[in-house]
Amino acid sequence: MHHTAKPLGLFPLSTLALALALGAQAPNLAAEEEKRLETVTVISTGLRGQQRTVADSPAPIDIINSEQLLKTGRAELSEAISKLLPSFNFGTNIAGYNSVNRPLSNRSLAPVYTLVLVNGKRRHNGATAARGSIDNSGAxxxxxxxxxxxxxxxxxxxxxxxxxxxxxxxxxGVVNIILKSSASGGHVESSYGKLYSGQGESIKFAGNQGFELGDGGFFHASADARKRGTAQWNDKADRSLRAYADDAREAAWDRVAIKNGDPDIEAFNLAYNAELPLADDFSLYSYATYGERDAEAYNYYRFPNGTASVPEVFPNGYYPVNNIKDTDYQALFGGKGRLAGWDWDLSTTYGRNNNHHSSDLNINPSLGTASPLKFNDLATFRFEQWVNNLDVTRSYENLFDLSLPTQVSLGLEHRWERYSTFAGDEAAYITGSYNAASGAQAALTIRPENEVDLIRNNVAGYLDLGFDPSDRWYIGAAARVEHYDDDSGNTFGFKLNSRYELTDTLALRGTLGSGFRAPSLTQIAYNVYDNRVTTDAFGNVVPAVTYLTPSGSALAKALGGDDLKPEKSRNLGLGLAWKPAPRTNITLDAYLIDIDDRITLTSNVYGSAVNSIIAAAGLQAGTYVNFYTNAFDTRTRGIDLVADHSTDFGRWGDVRWSAAFNYNKTTIEDVKRSPQLLADAGINLIGRDRKGDLTVASPRTKWVLGANWNLGNLSTSLQTTRYGSVSTLALNSVGDRSFGAKWVTDLDVGYTFFDRLTLSLGGTNIFNVRPDKNAVYNANGLARYGNPPFSPAGGFWYTKIAYDF
Structure with missing residues (x-):
């Protein structure tokens, strides 16, 4: 890919009216509320070795507290974040086994570009490669x-x-999840709800309790369990489709040909967070999480008269079932203290995610009546990560006699990663002699020759300096070097940021930096057979066997692939933080992010021009092939606006108003060219569909407006979110589809009895807003909602009871 210098360009800054009923400033509010707010806003993310309030941060920081998370109703943790922050979007993905892990993008960039920490320590990755919906990065x-x-x-x-x-x-950016750390008290709750359609029944139980540990320490335990029923929102099959040969059974058929949607989920999660002081300047700490999740996803109806069915086995056809079981855990142990004026922190953490696929209602049609009716082992994916950190920090009032207060932080990190896949039952992927479709249906399968076991080590060191030239001016400078023991090699990254108080209420802040992201092990090694459906050049859903081959394989290289290179990034940010009144905060931040050699999945490669190449690789004729490649240089630019204000209405309580806005635009600066063989045949290696994933599949604008009213024991939270329009591009422009902007409103009302017992009634998407029906027509009745940035399931109501002790 050819790179040329790029001007920074102009940010599309527009004047925004902040008329969200910010109202007059309250003359007096409760001291307890002031103390609570100050406690919540003390943060350490973005700074090494020091803490600041959100208002004083040199970088834009948002805080989500536990109360806000619990008021998001049906949402789990990732979706809850997207409901509360305008720069995050939670994409939908309702296609079989991809229905469980869904993308949470920040600033329209794929999830892998946002680092997740727990208590400031790196969280391990999952084992599932992103493929489907709008995230086809493979990370x-x-x-x-x-x-x-x-x-x-x-x-x-x-x-x-x-x-x-x-x-x-x-x-x-960074998402830092801070675990509860109280040494006493607890909370238990239970909730129940359903979609307006009557589907998606959800039951949740959760609780946490703090205990004293030693002298001044704590042990805080937490657990939750949830069950969510399946939900579909598809249309009936077209009358042109015939499932049965005889008229009587055809007339009795309910014409439900698709059951894609939200899968049935049963899950539980456990966690603890602990710290034990052993001396005034030394303590041990630890946390761990453990989770299991079982999902059951239905798929397209296999007609009894179709090639994917065996009438002697399924005379009435069948809906193949994907069973996905995730087992996930992480444990961290560490110590911290003070030695010779330096604060030190030494820790080690190991995490593993295991993703197992099976099917308890399925068939390999090519085996005829000899086929199993269930497959206990289709494929298994596993990702492991072991991370060791040593961090030290110290404050100097007069370093090197420069009369310049300085914070010095430095550290070392070793990261070991392993990605493994395990083959499933042979009967799930072999081709039998029966004249019918091959392979377990709607299933992802791994064959022994496709198994991988890839290990990588990374060693990194960083230096982070913070200077305070004056009471109004802060300057930060950081540098990091990393070494990978594979082809990713060595890298150097830097960051410069600064904050200057123009007045007592207005501050200017900015950031300049670079980054380097080595290809994920999944992007390098992931290769599977997919016996589901795919899309053709016009966006139509068609039955097909798709093989995702590694980028460095002989097949991929024959089709224009190559070994993956690291992605390189540059970023620029500039913002204002304004506090016009004691109870009012407004921040406006503009950003620009350039990423070179961005990795994505190619478009499907198939057809007569490449049949000989596909056959030479030992694949069936008509197989669709794709692989990951360094496809794009992109530029992302946008703005974040966040405002909040509290108004005291006296005996009518107080209201905390909030408004947040994000504008985001990604453009493609360069794209990988198709090899001559494909170009001559009119085949695009990187087609319009993949370009659309990055440029128009996420909303360009998003508003989040909220009001929280507290009146004695009554608490009401109202939030409405506007998602901008999105589009889905096909290889051929005739298949392009656009979906209009929508407002989605959530409401939660709670009342507390006896200062401990709270009863709540609420709803998400209370006006039952659905995306536009504008996807490509599908005779089976596949819902024409495309890939919207909010759930197409419609309205959901819930009740909740909670007790604090």
Whole structure:
């Protein structure tokens, strides 16, 4: 790919009216509320070795507290974040086995570009490669839904690159999940709800309890369990489709040909957080999480008269079932203290995610009546990560006699990663003699020759300096070097940021930095057979066998692939923080992020022009092939606006108003060219569909408006979110589809009895708003909602009872 210098360009800054009923400033509010707010806003994310309030931060930080998370109703942790922050979007993915892990993007960048920490320590990644919906990066992002919501004290979200401070993959920012750490008290709750359609029945139980540990220490335990029923919102099959040969059974058929949608989920998560002081300047600490999640996803109806069915086995056809079981855990142990004037922190953490696929209602049609009716082992994916950190920090009032207060932080990190896949039952992928479709249907399968076991080590060191030239001016500088023991090699990244108080109420802040993201092990090695459906050049859903081959394989290289290179990024940020009144905060931040050699999945390669190449690789004729490649140079630019204000209405209580806005635009600066063989045949290696994933599939604008009213024991939270329009592009422009902007409103009303017992009634999407029906027509009745940035399931109501002790 040819790179040319790029001007920074102009940010599309527009004047925004902040008329959200910010109202007059309250003359007096409760001291307890002031204290609570000050406690919540003390953060350490984005800074090494020091703490600041959100208002004083040199980088944009958002805080989500546990109360806000619990008021998001049906949402799990990842979706809850997207509901509360305008720069995050939670994409939908309703296609079989991809329905469980869903993308949480920040600033329209894939999940893998946002680093996830727990208590400031790196969280291990999941084992599932992103493929489907709008994220086709192939990277294995962190699955934060396997962290119990009940364990979370608050979440600090750094909306700025921090690659030089925390790791080269923190390109779009950092999500730091802070676990509860109280040594006493607890909370238990139970909730029940359903979609307006009557589907998706949800039951949750959660609790946490703090205990004293030693002299001044704590042990805080948390657990939650949840069950969510399946939900579909598809249309009936077209009358042109015929499932049965005889008229009587055809007339009796309910014409439900698709059951894609939200899968049935049963899950539980456990966690603890602990610290034990052993001396005034030394303590031990630890945390751990454990989670299991079982999902059951239905798929397209296999007609009894179709090639994917065997009438002697399924005379009435069948809906193949994907069973996905995630087992996930992470444990951390560490010590911290003070030695010779330096604060030190030494820790080690190991995490593993295991993703197992099976099917208890399925068939390999090519085996005829000899086929099993269930497959206990289709494929297994596993990701492991072991991380060791040593961090030291010290404050100097007069370093080197420069009369310049300085914070010095430095550290070392070793990271070991392993990605493994395991083959499934032979009967799931072999081709039998029966004249029918081959392979277990709607299933992802791994054959022995496709198994991988890839290990990588990374060693990194960083230096972070903070200077205070005056009471009004802060300057930060950080540098990081990393070494990978594979082809990713060595890298150097830097970050410069500064904050200057123009007045007592107005501050200017800015950031300049670089990043480097080595290809994920999944992007390098992931290769599977997919016996589901795919899309053709016009966006139509068609039955097909798709093989995702490694980028360095002979097949991929024959089709224009190559070994993956690291991605390189540059970022620039500039913002204002304004506090016009004691109870009013407004921040406005503009950003620009350039990423070179961005990795994505190619478009499907198939057809007569490449049949000989595909056959030479030992694949069936007509197989669709794709692989990951360094496809794009992109530029992302945008603005974040956040405002909040509190109004005291006297005996009518107080209201905390909030408004947040994000504008975000990604453009493609360069794209990988198709090899001559494909170009001559009119085949695009990187087609319009993949370009659309990055440029128009996420909303360009998003508003989040909220009001929280507290009147004695009554608490009401109202929030409405506007998602901007999105589009889905096909290889051929005839298949392009656009979906209009929508407002989605959530409401939660709670009342507390006896200062401990709270009853709540609420709803998400209370006006039952659905995306536009504009996807490509599908005779089977596949819902024409495309890939919207909010759930297409419609309205959901819930009740909740909670007790604090």
């Amino acid at each position: 294995n992002a962190v699955d934060i839904d396997l962290i119990p919501v009940s364990a979370v004290s608050h979440i600090e979200v750094l909306k700025d690159s921090a690659a030089a401070q925390y790791g080269s993959d923190a390109v779009a």
